[in-house]
Amino acid sequence: xxxxxxxxxxxxxxxxxxxxxxLVPACEQLEAAFRSAWxxxxxxxELNQLLAxxxxxxxxxxxxHRLSEELGLRLxxxxxxxxxxxxxxxxxxxxxxxxxxxxxxxxxVAETGAGQHGVATATAAALLGxxxxxxxxxxxxxxxxxxxxxxxxxxxxxxxxLSGSRTLKDAINEAxxxxxxxxxxxxxxxxxxxxxxxxxxxxxELHRVIGDEAREQCRAxxxxxxxxxTACVGGGSNAIGIFSGFVxxxxxxxxxxxxxxxxxxxxxxxxxxxxxxxxMQDEHGQVLEAESISAGLDYPGIGPEHSHLAAIxxxxxxxxxxxxxVAAFELLSRxxxxxxxLEPAHALAWVSxxxxxxxxxxxxxxLSGRGDKDVDQMMDRLVADGSASGDDGQSE
Amino acid sequence: xxxxxxxxxxxLRARRSRGGKALVPYLTGGLGDWQAGLAAAADAxxxxxxxxxxxxxxxxxxxxxxxxxxxxxxxxxxxLAVLDALGRLDIGVPLAVMTYYNIAFRFGLERxxxxxxxxxxxxxxxxxxxxxxxxxxxxxxxAAGVExxxxxxxxxxxERLGRICARTRGxxxxxxxxxxxxxxxxxxxxxxxxAGRLKQVTDVPVLVGVGVGTPExxxxxxxVADGAVVGSxxxxxxxxxxxxxxxxxxxxxxxxxxx
Numbered sequence: 001x002x003x004x005x006x007x008x009x010x011x012x013x014x015x016x017x018x019x020x021x022x023l024v025p026a027c028e029q030l031e032a033a034f035r036s037a038w039x040x041x042x043x044x045x046e047l048n049q050l051l052a053x054x055x056x057x058x059x060x061x062x063x064x065h066r067l068s069e070e071l072g073l074r075l076x077x078x079x080x081x082x083x084x085x086x087x088x089x090x091x092x093x094x095x096x097x098x099x100x101x102x103x104x105x106x107x108x109v110a111e112t113g114a115g116q117h118g119v120a121t122a123t124a125a126a127l128l129g130x131x132x133x134x135x136x137x138x139x140x141x142x143x144x145x146x147x148x149x150x151x152x153x154x155x156x157x158x159x160x161x162l163s164g165s166r167t168l169k170d171a172i173n174e175a176x177x178x179x180x181x182x183x184x185x186x187x188x189x190x191x192x193x194x195x196x197x198x199x200x201x202x203x204x205e206l207h208r209v210i211g212d213e214a215r216e217q218c219r220a221x222x223x224x225x226x227x228x229x230t231a232c233v234g235g236g237s238n239a240i241g242i243f244s245g246f247v248x249x250x251x252x253x254x255x256x257x258x259x260x261x262x263x264x265x266x267x268x269x270x271x272x273x274x275x276x277x278x279x280m281q282d283e284h285g286q287v288l289e290a291e292s293i294s295a296g297l298d299y300p301g302i303g304p305e306h307s308h309l310a311a312i313x314x315x316x317x318x319x320x321x322x323x324x325x326v327a328a329f330e331l332l333s334r335x336x337x338x339x340x341x342l343e344p345a346h347a348l349a350w351v352s353x354x355x356x357x358x359x360x361x362x363x364x365x366x367l368s369g370r371g372d373k374d375v376d377q378m379m380d381r382l383v384a385d386g387s388a389s390g391d392d393g394q395s396e
Numbered sequence: 397x398x399x400x401x402x403x404x405x406x407x408l409r410a411r412r413s414r415g416g417k418a419l420v421p422y423l424t425g426g427l428g429d430w431q432a433g434l435a436a437a438a439d440a441x442x443x444x445x446x447x448x449x450x451x452x453x454x455x456x457x458x459x460x461x462x463x464x465x466x467x468x469x470x471x472x473x474x475x476l477a478v479l480d481a482l483g484r485l486d487i488g489v490p491l492a493v494m495t496y497y498n499i500a501f502r503f504g505l506e507r508x509x510x511x512x513x514x515x516x517x518x519x520x521x522x523x524x525x526x527x528x529x530x531x532x533x534x535x536x537x538x539a540a541g542v543e544x545x546x547x548x549x550x551x552x553x554x555e556r557l558g559r560i561c562a563r564t565r566g567x568x569x570x571x572x573x574x575x576x577x578x579x580x581x582x583x584x585x586x587x588x589x590x591a592g593r594l595k596q597v598t599d600v601p602v603l604v605g606v607g608v609g610t611p612e613x614x615x616x617x618x619x620v621a622d623g624a625v626v627g628s629x630x631x632x633x634x635x636x637x638x639x640x641x642x643x644x645x646x647x648x649x650x651x652x653x654x655x
Contacts, residue, residue: 020526021548272453279498285501286469
C-alpha cells in the first residue's frame, strides 16, 4: 500500500469534507493551493530552508542504550522534542503559515490542546508577521498556563473555549466558528491530520519529513527498517508523520491512544469536525468527552487515515492508562536523561508493557515532544504523593 | 426536479402565491416546555417550524443555540424522544428538523429518514452536510418522502448556488452572513445580496436565516427573499423567563412585520 493523495478526500471509508456550506469554497481553495505549492520547487525550497535553519531539522535519532537493556529490546527515539518550540508541531505550521501567505491570508486561527500546536502556530505567525488567534479549552488553559503565556509572548491572542468539556474538542468547535465568520481573511491552521479534506492529507504531507528522515537514519544505523514503529495518537499527526516513512515496508505500525480517549479502541464510526472517522460517542450520536492526563491527547476522535489503517489492518492501535504513562515518563527521564512530553510517554508506556512481545526487536518510537510543559503537573502528582522515583527512603 | 413538492415546499409556495412572506421560527427540541413553544409559534402565524435536535458539537451555532443544546442535553433529551414528541403533536404547520449529520448517521440514514416520515416530519436540515457529501442522505430522504433543505452561503459562486438550488427540497436556506447563528445589531448587507443571488437562479422558495433577529431585519431581507428563518431570537425567549408565551409574542411581531 502507499500513502498517495486520497481520492476525493477519502481514505477508504473515512475522511470527506463535512463542513458548513460557508467553508466549502475555502476548503476547495486550500486544496488547490496546497497541491500547487507542494509541486512547486520554490515553495518546497523555502519550507525546507525554514525547517533546517529555523526549526533545527533534521532531528536526530537517538539509540537508548540503558533503557534498551532494561527492556530487553533495541529502542530508538526520533527526537522531534528537539525541534524549535519543543515538538513535531512546527513542521506542520511552518508549511501552513507559508501557504497562508501564498493565499494572501494575513490571519491564522488555530486550536490547541496541550498548547504545543498553539505555541508553534504563534511562533510561525510571529516569524512571518501574521495575526494569530488561538482557541484553547478553559480546562486546558489552567493545566497549561505556561504555554498560554508563551503564546501571548509570541504576540498571539489566546481565547478560551467555554462550551462543552472545555478541552481540545471544544477549542476546535470555536476555531471552526471563527473560520466560518472570517474565512475570507483567515486561514485555519489545523493542528492534526483531521478535519475536512484537504487537512488530513496536507498535514500528513507536512509531517512526512519525520518518517523520511527516520527511515534514512535507521538504515544508516542498522542497515534496515526497524521491526516496530510506534507513536502516540490523539488526532494522530506525529504518528502519521513517522508511519509515512515505513508504511510501504514491513515494519509493524503501532499507534498508542490514552485509555480515556481511545477513538479506535472504544469508538465507532461517526462524523465530527469535518470528517468521518472512529469517534467516541454515545448510542445517540453525542460526542463523548475524552479524559486523559495529557491535554494533547484529550480528543474523542482520530484522523481518518488512522481509521483506514486500522480497518485494513496495516496499523494496530493500543491503549495505555494514565498510571502507565506516568511510569514511562519517569522511566525515560531516569534511564536516558530525556524528560518526554506526556503524549509520547504513552507510546513508551506501551513499549514497556509489551516488552516481552517485543523482546529482541528494534523499536522506533517517535518522541514527539519534550516534557518541560508537563513538569509542573508531574511535580504536583509525584511529589504530592511522595512517589517520585529515585527518591526512595528519603524525605521530600 | 421531482414532480410534486412536499408539504414544506407546498406551504411556502402557497404563502408566496398569496403575495405573502414566509416566516419560519426555530426552537430547540427538549428545551423547557418546547412543545408549547411550537404550538405558540404556530398559533402566532409561523408558516413552518424548524425543530433542533440537540447535538454535542454544534459548529454552525452561536452562543444562544449552544446554550440551548447544552441545557436540553443536560435534561436528558434524545433524538428519538424529540421525534416521538413531534409525531404526537398536531399544530397544523409543516415541521423540519435541524440537526447535525452525526445524529442521522448514528441513527442510520435510512432509519432516520423513515422515522421522520413516520412521525410526520416534512423535512430535514443538516448544516454540516454540504452538497458533495449529501448523496447517501438525500437518497434515503427522497425514498422516504422527506424534503432535504440545503444551505447556500455568501462564499459560493453563482454556479454552485445553481447546483445547490437544483438539489434542495422545501426551500433553499440562504445564510445571511459570514458567521454562525446569532442575533446581530443590524442586518448584514450580505443577507439581501444572498437573497437576490438565489432568486436569480431558482424558483424554489428562498428563505434567509442567520443574523435575522428582529421583525425589522426580517422585513428588510424579505424585500427580496421569500421569507425568513428566525432562530436565536426565538430560542433566547425559551432560555429566559418568558417561555412559550414570549415565543408567541415574538413570532406574532414578526408576522405583523411581514404581512
